Amino acid sequence: MASENNPALRLTNISKRFGDVVALEKLTFDVRQGGFFVLFGPSSVGKTTTLRAICGLETVDSGSIEIDGKDATLAPIRDRGVAMVFQSFALYPHLTLSENFAYPLREAGVSTNEIKKRVGETVEMLRLSHRLDNKPATLSGGEQQRVALGRALIRHPKILLLDEPLTNLDAKLRHDMRAELKRLHRQLGMTIVFATPDELEALSMGEDIAVMETGHVVQQGTPDELYERPRNLYVAAKIGSPHMNLLEAKAQPDNKGLDTPFGPLVVHHRDLPADEPLIMGIRPTDIKIAKNGEPHILTKVRLIEPLGDLTIVSFNAGGSHLRIVLSEADAIGIQPGQDLGVVIAPEYVHLFRKADGVAIANAA
Amino acid sequence: MTSNSPSSGDKLLTLRWDNWLLALLAGIIAVPIATLLLPGFLAVVVAGIFIALVVITAIVNAWSRHIGGLLVAPAIAVLVVMNIFPLLWSLGLSFYSYRADRQTLRFLGTRNYERLITDPVVWDRLTTTAYLVVLTVAVQMVIGFLLALLFSKQFPLRRYLLILVLTPMMLSYVAVGAFFRYYYDPTFGLVSQIANLFTTEPFVLISSTAGAFAAIVIADAWMWAPFVMLLVLAGLVSVPKHLYEAASVDRVPGWRRFWWITFPYVKGLLLLALLFRTIEAFKLFDVVFILTDGGQSTETIALYVYRQAIQFNKTSYSSSLSYILLFTVIVLTNLYLYLANRRSKEA
Numbered sequence: 041m042a043s044e045n046n047p048a049l050r051l052t053n054i055s056k057r058f059g060d061v062v063a064l065e066k067l068t069f070d071v072r073q074g075g076f077f078v079l080f081g082p083s084s085v086g087k088t089t090t091l092r093a094i095c096g097l098e099t100v101d102s103g104s105i106e107i108d109g110k111d112a113t114l115a116p117i118r119d120r121g122v123a124m125v126f127q128s129f130a131l132y133p134h135l136t137l138s139e140n141f142a143y144p145l146r147e148a149g150v151s152t153n154e155i156k157k158r159v160g161e162t163v164e165m166l167r168l169s170h171r172l173d174n175k176p177a178t179l180s181g182g183e184q185q186r187v188a189l190g191r192a193l194i195r196h197p198k199i200l201l202l203d204e205p206l207t208n209l210d211a212k213l214r215h216d217m218r219a220e221l222k223r224l225h226r227q228l229g230m231t232i233v234f235a236t237p238d239e240l241e242a243l244s245m246g247e248d249i250a251v252m253e254t255g256h257v258v259q260q261g262t263p264d265e266l267y268e269r270p271r272n273l274y275v276a277a278k279i280g281s282p283h284m285n286l287l288e289a290k291a292q293p294d295n296k297g298l299d300t301p302f303g304p305l306v307v308h309h310r311d312l313p314a315d316e317p318l319i320m321g322i323r324p325t326d327i328k329i330a331k332n333g334e335p336h337i338l339t340k341v342r343l344i345e346p347l348g349d350l351t352i353v354s355f356n357a358g359g360s361h362l363r364i365v366l367s368e369a370d371a372i373g374i375q376p377g378q379d380l381g382v383v384i385a386p387e388y389v390h391l392f393r394k395a396d397g398v399a400i401a402n403a404a
Numbered sequence: 405m406t407s408n409s410p411s412s413g414d415k416l417l418t419l420r421w422d423n424w425l426l427a428l429l430a431g432i433i434a435v436p437i438a439t440l441l442l443p444g445f446l447a448v449v450v451a452g453i454f455i456a457l458v459v460i461t462a463i464v465n466a467w468s469r470h471i472g473g474l475l476v477a478p479a480i481a482v483l484v485v486m487n488i489f490p491l492l493w494s495l496g497l498s499f500y501s502y503r504a505d506r507q508t509l510r511f512l513g514t515r516n517y518e519r520l521i522t523d524p525v526v527w528d529r530l531t532t533t534a535y536l537v538v539l540t541v542a543v544q545m546v547i548g549f550l551l552a553l554l555f556s557k558q559f560p561l562r563r564y565l566l567i568l569v570l571t572p573m574m575l576s577y578v579a580v581g582a583f584f585r586y587y588y589d590p591t592f593g594l595v596s597q598i599a600n601l602f603t604t605e606p607f608v609l610i611s612s613t614a615g616a617f618a619a620i621v622i623a624d625a626w627m628w629a630p631f632v633m634l635l636v637l638a639g640l641v642s643v644p645k646h647l648y649e650a651a652s653v654d655r656v657p658g659w660r661r662f663w664w665i666t667f668p669y670v671k672g673l674l675l676l677a678l679l680f681r682t683i684e685a686f687k688l689f690d691v692v693f694i695l696t697d698g699g700q701s702t703e704t705i706a707l708y709v710y711r712q713a714i715q716f717n718k719t720s721y722s723s724s725l726s727y728i729l730l731f732t733v734i735v736l737t738n739l740y741l742y743l744a745n746r747r748s749k750e751a
């Protein structure tokens with residue numbers, strides 16, 4: 041098999057414990073060559089441990105790590121060709137910016153001319169040329185972030201690991217850096233593994249996202265796949281903002297539809313398990329206001345949250361709370377306490393078994 | 405008060421109990437005049453009165469401005485009685501010819517200092533001190549550093565060993581001196597006992613100059629290496645762990661990591677330890693006094709001062725020598741601080 045066809049990185053059944061605490065449990069995923077791969081999950085699901093295992097800072101208890109088709113489970117750090125940007129940036133505080141860049145190269149035995157050339161390229165790319173002689177402490181958060189990134193990139197690693205690199209930045213900078221990272225990825229074409237607890241970051245940057253839950257991957261897929269076909273309740277609840285509305289429901293005996301808190305609802309799902317409690321999920325964007333004369337569900341508006349061009353409207357329907365997202369124009373005139381008719385399109389309904397959260401395929 | 409201008413209204417010149425600046429000014433003017441006009445003993449009394457006046461007015465001033473003045477007064481009083489007054493008094497004495505066993509006092513101006521600087525014995529003692537300072541501080545720094553490296557790792561019994569290693573620092577100089585005197589004792593000392601395993605000749609460490617120096621350096625280093633260790637250890641544990649991880653991902657080999665990451669964190673504290681230990685070693689007295697009593701040309705400058713002052717009663721002469729020492733230490737300190745500040749500005 042040609043090496044181009046190998047995944048850049050393949051983790052198989054990785055397990056890792058710290059004492060009694062299970063950090064990783066049969067973690068498995070592939071990262072394709074040149075991909076922008078996102079490890080997504082809330083804190084303490086093992087994202088950082090995964091990255092540390094990939095770059096060799098942690099040894100795994102079992103399982104295998106392949107880099108470029110070659111087994112690297114026990115390879116020393118220096119042979120892995122992996123660079124990592126730490127959440128805390130970990131810049132060398134007593135070296136100037138250009139020394140921070142040059143230092144890893146000098147240690148790797150790169151010639152002085154080459155170092156000069158690469159430092160030049162890197163500061164150009166990251167727009168840091170005016171700061172070359174400053175110490176890290178005098179740089180702003182965004183600049184430190186770019187230095188940390190540059191120090192990793194300058195080695196031309198095969199794989200770049202980013203551990204929540206944007207978490208320490210303010211909202212505006214985070215937005216800029218997201219664009220910056222995507223641009224760099226396109227420009228340099230290296231494989232990136234990016235860990236983040238922020239779903240917006242995950243969805244906007246990742247070509248391929250692995251959703252993690254307590255040490256293993258629940259679902260891996262493109263942002264659209266995760267959004268449209270969440271494999272279970274966990275993924276459904278994590279992906280999408282505002283979060284998916286989740287309601288208890290039950291299949292009707294004739295297998296035609298659902299009993300929901302606000303009345304019967306026809307859905308496209310086949311083989312609905314009868315006599316089993318279900319969870320119905322519906323995205324806030326998939327609930328529409330009923331047009332005149334259309335059959336609708338009657339609800340009472342509770343709360344209105346204007347977000348500029350979008351407005352989130354919360355309402356009561358048959359004893360449960362639901363949220364919908366409306367464009368600003370559609371939301372004009374809606375008042376708290378008002379009655380509102382809404383329509384749920386059956387093709388957008390997600391169904392999960394309540395017992396284990398596993399999704400039931402939508403036929404639509 | 406002797407100098408008092410009739411033109412009042414000016415704050416500095418108002419005659420009040422809290423006007424310590426005026427008292428100081430008056431003292432600065434009056435004391436030299438008294439020195440020139442009055443017989444020696446009376447001049448000293450005048451100087452003493454002015455020093456007391458400055459202190460009293462300063463306390464009254466502090467008291468009138470903050471209630472806290474009285475609260476710190478006991479501490480200030482102790483400080484004045486034990487430190488400030490003797491310091492000023494001996495500064496005054498250093499310009500006179502005075503012996504503690506005689507009540508005669510004669511103004512000499514700077515003649516004491518002139519004599520000191522040209523005295524070959526003083527230079528010899530200073531050289532001895534310099535050797536001891538360099539040797540003992542170097543040994544302490546190296547051993548302290550190595551100990552700190554050891555104790556920055558985790559190993560069984562580390563906590564108890566740490567306490568044990570820190571004990572010498574808490575002992576009194578005299579106790580340490582006595583310990584080592586017994587170690588080095590020619591007949592039953594531990595060192596000679598061990599030496600006797602290899603040679604039948606009696607082993608007297610302190611019988612040669614080199615041996616005596618070694619004896620002093622070992623004792624002093626034993627006592628103060630833990631101090632260096634403590635400071636360096638503080639530096640070692642302050643290095644963020646993620647820097648080491650970043651370095652290992654950056655493929656930096658272990659010893660280079662030490663030089664580039666650990667050392668910059670320890671540097672400042674190492675300099676501090678060097679400063680403290682140099683100043684202290686400069687005053688090296690107790691251990692030398694007990695171990696060799698200045699024999700085998702190990703008499704340090706501090707021991708020399710002691711001898712001049714206490715044994716030969718050359719009070720004013722030793723005062724001026726003490727001031728030369730104080731001046732030297734202040735110069736050394738400022739040199740270090742200047743270097744340290746320049747370094748930290750670079751960092």
